[in-house]
Every structure is written in structure tokens, then in C-alpha cells.
Amino acid sequence: MLEPPSVKAPSSADGFAEWVRPHLAGMHRLIARLAPGVDADDLVQEALVRAWRKRGQYDAHRGTAAAWLLAIAADQARQARRRHRPSTHIADVSARVRSTDDVIDVEFAVATLPPRQRLAIDCYYFVGLSVIETAAVMGCSEGTVKSTLSDARHRLRPLLEVRDA
Amino acid sequence: MRDSEDALDRQLAEVGARWRAAQPEPRAVTPGLFSENRASRFELGWGTRAWAFVAGAASAVAFLVVIAVSAPGVLPRIDAGGPGATAATGGGYIPTGVANCPLTRPDPSFTPPPAPGADFDLGPDRGWYGSPRLWTWLANDGERWTGLTRSELGFSAKTFWWRQGYSPRAEPIPQIFVTGDRLDGPGRLGFGPGTNASFSQGASMLVGIEIPETGCWKLTAHYGMDSLSIVVWVQQG
Numbered sequence: 001m002l003e004p005p006s007v008k009a010p011s012s013a014d015g016f017a018e019w020v021r022p023h024l025a026g027m028h029r030l031i032a033r034l035a036p037g038v039d040a041d042d043l044v045q046e047a048l049v050r051a052w053r054k055r056g057q058y059d060a061h062r063g064t065a066a067a068w069l070l071a072i073a074a075d076q077a078r079q080a081r082r083r084h085r086p087s088t089h090i091a092d093v094s095a096r097v098r099s100t101d102d103v104i105d106v107e108f109a110v111a112t113l114p115p116r117q118r119l120a121i122d123c124y125y126f127v128g129l130s131v132i133e134t135a136a137v138m139g140c141s142e143g144t145v146k147s148t149l150s151d152a153r154h155r156l157r158p159l160l161e162v163r164d165a
Numbered sequence: 166m167r168d169s170e171d172a173l174d175r176q177l178a179e180v181g182a183r184w185r186a187a188q189p190e191p192r193a194v195t196p197g198l199f200s201e202n203r204a205s206r207f208e209l210g211w212g213t214r215a216w217a218f219v220a221g222a223a224s225a226v227a228f229l230v231v232i233a234v235s236a237p238g239v240l241p242r243i244d245a246g247g248p249g250a251t252a253a254t255g256g257g258y259i260p261t262g263v264a265n266c267p268l269t270r271p272d273p274s275f276t277p278p279p280a281p282g283a284d285f286d287l288g289p290d291r292g293w294y295g296s297p298r299l300w301t302w303l304a305n306d307g308e309r310w311t312g313l314t315r316s317e318l319g320f321s322a323k324t325f326w327w328r329q330g331y332s333p334r335a336e337p338i339p340q341i342f343v344t345g346d347r348l349d350g351p352g353r354l355g356f357g358p359g360t361n362a363s364f365s366q367g368a369s370m371l372v373g374i375e376i377p378e379t380g381c382w383k384l385t386a387h388y389g390m391d392s393l394s395i396v397v398w399v400q401q402g
Contacts (some may be wrong), residue, residue, distance in 0.1 A: 013196035020194060028191035033184075036360055039337055041192040052199040106180045107362075108323075112314070125181035153173050160173060 009055035009065070016052055023066050027073040029127045030137065034077035034119075047076040067136035070129065074137040109159040117152035124149055187363055189334060259381065261349045266381035268307025269294060269395040278329045283367030297329040299386060299393040302366070308397040318375035319354070320399060325362065325369045326386045332368065333361035339370040341388045348396065349381040357387075 010016045027047060032040040051058075051072050058068050110121050116138070123134040124145070135145045259265050271292025277285045278297045285293065287302060294303050302325065313320035324343055331339065342357030354374060362371040376382060376399050385394040 013199040016199050017194050017196045024191045024194060029185060029188055032188055036337075044191055045194070045198060048194060048198060106177065121177065125177040126184050128181065128185055153177075156177075157173055160176065 007060035009051075009058040011055065013052075016055065019065065020048055020051065020069060023069045026066065026127065026129065026133075027069055030070055030073050030123070030129070031077045031080075033122045033126050034074060035080045038077075038080045043076050043080050044073065047073040050076065063136055064132075067133050070133055071136045071139070105160060109156050112159065113152055113155055117148055117155065120145055120148040121152050121156075258347075258351075259349050261380060263309065263381070263398045263400070266307075266349065266398045267396050268309070268398060269303060270307055271303045271305060275300065277327060277367075280329075280367045284365050285367070287366070294395065295327075295393045298391040299326060299328050299388055301326050301386070301393065301395060303395065308395070310397060310399045311401070313376070313399065316375055319377040320375065320379070320401075322374055322376060322399075324372050324374060324384065324386070326359070326372065326388070326393070327367060327369050328388060328391070331370060333363060337361055339388070341370045341372055341386055343372045343374050343384055343386050345374065345376065345382050345384045347378060347380050347382050350378065352376075352378045352380070352382075 010019045024044065027044050028040050031038075031043045031047070035043060047069070051069055054072070058065070110118055113121065119138055120134060123129045123137050124131070129137065131142050131145050135142045138145060138148075140148075259267075272294045273292060275293050275295060277283075277293055277300055287293070289305075291302050291304055293300055295301055310320075310322055313322050315321075326341060337360070339359045339361065340357075341359040342355065345352075345354040347353065354377060356374045357372055359370040359372040362369050370388070372386070374384070379399045379401055381396065381398055383394055383396050385392050
């Protein structure tokens, strides 16, 4: 008879370190995206310590380890932004500046989006999360993520001058 | 999805993939991180907190001294009130109008020093200005900023500055500050520190500024003992 898969986070430090290792890159990218200008490595470590302390609350029936850890990382990034808030922040300034690089154009266009749409674009396109993981970070349903992404693309299209093929 | 949405989806996915590829590897995690006795950054004792406060205050004083030495007259303007953008009084202004604004143009004789992974080719419409200690990019006919978003402090704009050897990893919040004087009327500003922004042109230091009025502005970036000034035109668009 097969044993049911574990639904709890590992309780040993060694096991927990192994358990989070596959998700480090995603947490790092998410934090780098949501809290630019703050040391992402430090924030990842802080998020991991927080996850370790809350490990008893993790329940695999309610979501994947990746989604749980990403949600904690996103919350850590939000707190860091409030703590460290510099007078300038790429996501706080919505200036259009002419450029010769489409990366810069996209960055500027994304910076003009409302916060929820920007968060969806950041998670889905930049951090590379799935819709399910984006929903975990945003604290909403998958359907809401899809509609938010659609609304964001609708706003971005004229800014990026994407023309019908 | 319509064709245009497909194209936008592809563009976003491509830019996102490039951004991900440029991200550094995260620091490795060790089991020691999860020691029950480990104190987090938010659980520092009062002694540590007091030391951090003193160190931060000392850094701020050091910055003010550097600014006072390198740009006399700036400090009183920054201190004049408001969170960054202030208005000043006095005469001696140049006539209004972009034709009277001595816009800074790129310096064809200056080429940024080579940096790993950086491509400094800006194409035909823009060029570089400054020195290896501090430089920026400019439109060939000068920077004319239109269509800037209006905030409660003024018109929001991003300024980008480079310096040789800058590393976003070593200095994610570069201690660069931008001050500004309106040349055709009253108005001054001061903002900083910056944040980092990496493009194909390498790692830059980004300072967002809020320009309180339209017109002709002299902007000066200060980094350590180095400074670089440019003149730009700001108008509602």
C-alpha cells in the first residue's frame, strides 16, 4: 500500500534546506523584481527564516511549496519596500523616456501600470511564474490573474506600439 | 488572442526572459540558517539598533559634507522645505523658451570605457556625455522631455548615470544624488539616493526626480567627489 505524500514541511533544518533549495531562484527573482534596490539575497534569507518559523502552517493540500514560499517572499519584499523606500524607485516613476532599447521601453511602460496589473506582469512575464503561482503571490484566483494580465496587456499595447500583424 | 496581443505577449515574454537571464544566482542556503536561536535582522538588540542609527546618521552627515564641498550652495536649497522639490526666489534667469535653453548635447569625443557585457552603441539618435568617472546619455539635439507624468511633487522623470566600475551587486542603492536648478525661472530640486538599472548598455545608476515646474533645467548628478551637469528642457506634452 502506498504511503500518502507528505503534506507538511520538513521539521529538520537539513530537510528544510533541501526542501526550499529548488525554489531559491524563483524567490530571488521575485524579490529582485518587487523590491529593486534592496539586497535580494538578504531578503531571500529573511523570507526563508520566516518560512522556517511558520513551517507548521504549510499544508500541501492548500498549495504547492513553491506557491507558499513565493507568497512569503512577496510579503517580505513588500515589507522591505516600505522599510527601505528610497526617494526613487523604478516602479514608482512612470516617466516615458525615449530609448533605443526595447527592454527599457517595456520597463517604462510596465511602470505606468496600476499596482495590481504591474504585479501580475512582473510575476508572470519577468519572474516567470505560472498563473497558479502568480495567483498565490497576488492572493487571488487564477481567473483574476488571467483577467488582470489581459487588462495590463490592453494598457501596454498602445504604449509599446504593437501593431496588428 | 489577437495577433497584436500575440505579438505583445511574445515581446513581454522575451524581455522577461532576458531580465531573468541577467539575474545573479541566489546565495546558497545552509541548514545553519534555520537555527532556532538565530536572530533575524528585525530582532536586533537595542545596542545594535543604536549602533545602526549612529552609523546611518554618520553616513548622512558625511554625504552632506561632500555635497557642501563639491557643490556649494546646494544644501540650503535642499533644506529649504518640501520632500525634495523646492521653489526658490531671485532673478537672473535666462529667457523662457526652448530656443534659449542651452541644451547639453552628446560629446562625440567621449566613449564609455569597456565593461563586461555592455554594448555602448546607442544608434544614430543618441550619444554619450561625461567622463569615465560619471557619464550619461543624451539625444543628439538635447534632452526635451515631454509627456512626463505629473505627481504631487512635479513631473516624474528618470535619470540614468554610469560610472566606471559600478556594480549593482556591490552597491544596489548607489549613493548618487541629483540636484537641479531651473535656469529660466524659480525652482530647484534634489533627489537621491539612486537605485540600479541594468540594460544592454551596462549597469546604470537610476535616480528618479520630480521636476516642480516646466522649463529649462540644469541637472547635476553627484557621486562622491564627482559631479556631472546637463541642461534639459521640460514641457507638458
